[in-house]
Amino acid sequence: xxxxxxxxxxxxxxxxxxxxxxxxxxxxxxxxxxxxxxxxxxxxxxxxxxxxxxxxxxxxxxxxxxxxxxxxxxxxxxxxxxxxxxxxxxxxxxxxxxxxxxxxxxxxxxxxxxxxxxxxxxxxxxxxxxxxxxxxxxxxxxxxxxxxxxxxxxxxxxxxxxxxxxxxxxxxxxxxxxxxxxxxxxxxxxxxxxxxxxxxxxxxxxxxxxxxxxxxxxxxxxxxxxxxxxxxxxxxxxxxxxxxxxxxxxxxxxxxxxxxxxxxxxxxxxxxxxxxxxxxxxxxxxxxxxxxxxxxxxxxxxxxxxxxxxxxxxxxxxxxxxxxxxxxxxxxxxxxxxxxxxxxxxxxxxxxxxxxxxxxxxxxxxxxxxxxxxxxxxxxxxxxxxxxxxxxxxxxxxxxxxxxxxxxxxxxxxxxxxxxxxxxxxxxxxxxxxxxxxxxxxxxxxxxxxxxxxxxxxxxxxxxxxxxxxxxxxxxxxxxx
Numbered sequence: 236x237x238x239x240x241x242x243x244x245x246x247x248x249x250x251x252x253x254x255x256x257x258x259x260x261x262x263x264x265x266x267x268x269x270x271x272x273x274x275x276x277x278x279x280x281x282x283x284x285x286x287x288x289x290x291x292x293x294x295x296x297x298x299x300x301x302x303x304x305x306x307x308x309x310x311x312x313x314x315x316x317x318x319x320x321x322x323x324x325x326x327x328x329x330x331x332x333x334x335x336x337x338x339x340x341x342x343x344x345x346x347x348x349x350x351x352x353x354x355x356x357x358x359x360x361x362x363x364x365x366x367x368x369x370x371x372x373x374x375x376x377x378x379x380x381x382x383x384x385x386x387x388x389x390x391x392x393x394x395x396x397x398x399x400x401x402x403x404x405x406x407x408x409x410x411x412x413x414x415x416x417x418x419x420x421x422x423x424x425x426x427x428x429x430x431x432x433x434x435x436x437x438x439x440x441x442x443x444x445x446x447x448x449x450x451x452x453x454x455x456x457x458x459x460x461x462x463x464x465x466x467x468x469x470x471x472x473x474x475x476x477x478x479x480x481x482x483x484x485x486x487x488x489x490x491x492x493x494x495x496x497x498x499x500x501x502x503x504x505x506x507x508x509x510x511x512x513x514x515x516x517x518x519x520x521x522x523x524x525x526x527x528x529x530x531x532x533x534x535x536x537x538x539x540x541x542x543x544x545x546x547x548x549x550x551x552x553x554x555x556x557x558x559x560x561x562x563x564x565x566x567x568x569x570x571x572x573x574x575x576x577x578x579x580x581x582x583x584x585x586x587x588x589x590x591x592x593x594x595x596x597x598x599x600x601x602x603x604x605x606x607x608x609x610x611x612x613x614x615x616x617x618x619x620x621x622x623x624x625x626x627x628x629x630x631x632x633x634x635x636x637x638x639x640x641x642x643x644x645x646x647x648x649x650x651x652x653x654x655x656x657x658x659x660x661x662x663x664x665x666x667x668x669x670x671x672x673x674x675x676x677x678x679x680x681x682x683x684x685x686x687x688x689x690x691x692x693x694x695x696x697x698x699x700x701x702x703x704x705x706x707x708x709x710x711x712x713x714x715x716x
Contacts, residue, residue, distance in 0.1 A: 250300050251287060254280055262306040270313050278312040318668070325691045325698075327673035329645055329683025331597045332502070332635030336672065338535040338542070339635075340593045341574055345540065348577040349570050359569045374572055378579040382505050383519045385530070385547035389556055390575065395425055396565035397531040397544030398499050402434030402462070404559040405495050405529070405552065409461030411436040414447040414479065417466035427466055427499075436461065449480040449488055456492055463494055465527070467501035467517075486526030495528045495552065502637035503532025503545075505582050511589060511599035514641055519547060528552055534571075536635045539594035540578035541571040597685055598633065602644060608684040608692070609646040615696040621653040621703055631685040649679040650699065655706045663702035671698045 257263055257279050266275045282305060324336050332338050341349075362369035370376075372390060379388035391397050402411065411431050418440065420426045431438045439460070442451040452463055463485055482498070489496035503519045516537065522530045529552055534543035544565075546556065556562065567575075581591045589595045609626055616624045627649055630642035652660050657678050664671040664680070671694075673682045682695065 251283065251290075252300055254283060257283070257305075260302070260306075262302065262309075266306070266310065266313065270316065274313060274316060275309070278309045281312060282308045323669040325669050325671045325695060326686045327671060327682035327684075327695070329629065329631040329647075329674075329685050330634035331594055331631065331686055332536050332633055332637055333686075334635055339539045341541060342539065342578055342581060342592050344581065344591075345574040345577040348573040352569055352573040357569055357573070359572070371566070371569075371572065374576045375579060378576065378583075379545060379547055382579060382582050383530075383547050384523045385519075387550040387553035388545065388547045389553050389562075390534075390567050390572070391544045391546070391562070391565040392567050392571070393542055393565075394499070394501065394531055394533040394544040395430065397546050399430055399434050400556055400559060400561050400565055401497055401529050401531060401546060402431060402436050402464075403561050404556045405497070406431075406461040407435035409436055410439045410457065410459045412439050412441050412452050412455050412460060412463045413466060414442045414451075415440045415444050416442065416447060416477075416479070417464075417468060419466060419468055427464075431464070445477045447479055449484045452480070452485065453488055453492070456494070460492075460494060463489055463496045465496070465498040467499055467503075482522060482525040482527060486528075489528065490526070496526070497529045497531070498522050498527045500530055500532040502536030502538075502635060503530065504537035506537070506585075506588060506595060508537070508598070508638075511595065513598060513643070514638065516638060519545075523547060533635075534575055534578070537594065537633070537637050538578065539592035541574035543567055543571050543575050598643065600685055602646065605646040605684050608687065608689065609648050611689075612648045612682065612684060612687070612692045612695065615692055616648070616650060616699060619696070619700050619703065621655075622699065623651045623653070625649050625679075627681075629681070629683055631683055643685070645683050645685045648682045648684065649676070650682075651679050652699075652703050652706075655703060659706070660699075660702055663705065664698050667698040667701065669694060669698075671695055 254276070258276065263275060263279065266278075285308075286305065326333055326336050328336075330336075358369065360369055360371045361367075362373075372388075375390055376388040379385065379390075391400060411434075413427065413431070418427050418438075428438050437459070439455050441447060441455045465482065465485060486496050488494070500517065500519060500522060502516075503522075504516050505519055507518060508514065508516050519530055519532055527548065529546060529548035531544060531546050532538070534540040534545055538545075546553065578592065581588050584591075589599050613624050613626055616622055625648075627647040629645045629647040631645040632638075632642060650660075651657060655663075657675055657680050660680050661673065661675055664673070671682075673680055675681065687695070
């Protein structure tokens with residue numbers, strides 16, 4: 236149905252200048268001094284089209300073109316292009332391995348390694364000794380074997396890729412036995428049955444949801460069976476009337492029946508977390524020692540490195556994986572390799588690794604240290620007018636599908652700003668540079684100091700001060716006649 240334009244529309248439309256005329260203005264020239272000309276032209280056209288639509292809809296009319304307001308809208312459209320979309324975030328949530336915030340922050344040597352490799356060329360696939368082509372995996376495979384006790388190792392771009400590659404190379408066309416209790420879904424709707432299917436294998440469920448025995452696996456073996464797949468339950472636990480076979484028993488079954496035993500260890504750690512007062516989390520070295528043929532795990536969770544998927548295990552199987560065509564599609568890049576190598580080297584010194592790897596340092600931080608940090612933050616915030624500050628006890632979490640039942644005591648700083656709603660304060664802090672992310676509880680903005688660095692504290696105070704001042708300025712402008 237055609238809607239006739241408002242009678243005032245033709246006169247208002249005639250007042251709209253041509254794009255070229257707008258681009259010749261002083262306001263456009265000022266914008267083109269800050270932004271590429273093509274982007275300014277696009278923004279001007281977009282703003283002019285929006286004005287035209289508003290006029291035709293009868294929502295706007297004017298006798299003289301509102302140049303100042305028009306170029307304000309053009310600038311508003313251009314401003315998001317001034318800054319990178321991906322930027323630094325100060326994590327005040329208390330979730331150490333926060334998937335939405337990039338998981339593990341890197342250790343200083345890993346950051347330095349990335350900078351060195353990124354700034355120029357690197358011997359990614361070049362052997363400096365022989366002058367011939369080398370392996371991109373050589374930088375880390377020796378370290379991984381030393382740290383885990385495995386015969387061989389391989390790295391890809393993430394753990395999902397590691398599991399898919401292993402299944403595609405070893406189980407394709409056959410059956411994979413998995414306990415019903417381990418058919419998990421993790422973030423992003425990543426489901427174990429779907430990965431097995433994508434790897435070209437057929438899923439065979441064994442046992443029950445709460446109890447699976449070694450005999451259940453053995454009873455399910457057929458001539459088509461290729462692998463026994465053990466899957467870490469990641470971000471959930473089944474408790475109560477439960478049982479599961481020991482890894483050593485599954486490994487023994489695999490050897491007796493000629494099957495490959497794989498373990499998706501998820502957030503596999505190289506460090507026994509009991510040393511820092513946390514519950515025991517199976518280590519990669521333990522799985523290798525129990526006789527598991529291939530162990531797959533993430534580098535960016537409890538290990539505290541960059542995003543990568545690591546596979547360790549039998550040499551003959553690793554060779555088989557290296558020959559599979561899928562490897563090229565999931566291979567790791569030079570920056571991640573540099574960061575991973577630097578991170579793994581830190582584990583060569585068990586006495587210093589906790590202090591050197593940020594994830595471990597945050598999880599291990601004692602309450603007196605957190606109390607002192609919370610006190611310093613509260614002191615910085617106390618000088619901000621209109622801000623109510625209080626301390627509180629709380630719980631931190633590992634996150635990233637690691638230690639799902641473990642809550643670690645922590646210290647919180649909570650705030651409320653006079654005349655500014657808590658949700659609006661949180662929004663303004665998220666939009667600050669750097670962004671400050673916390674959580675809201677009982678109508679207060681909450682910061683957990685376990686995931687804050689000492690250097691973050693003055694930046695947080697500056698961000699909160701800026702958010703409150705910005706709200707005051709807007710209120711004053713709104714009240715002006």
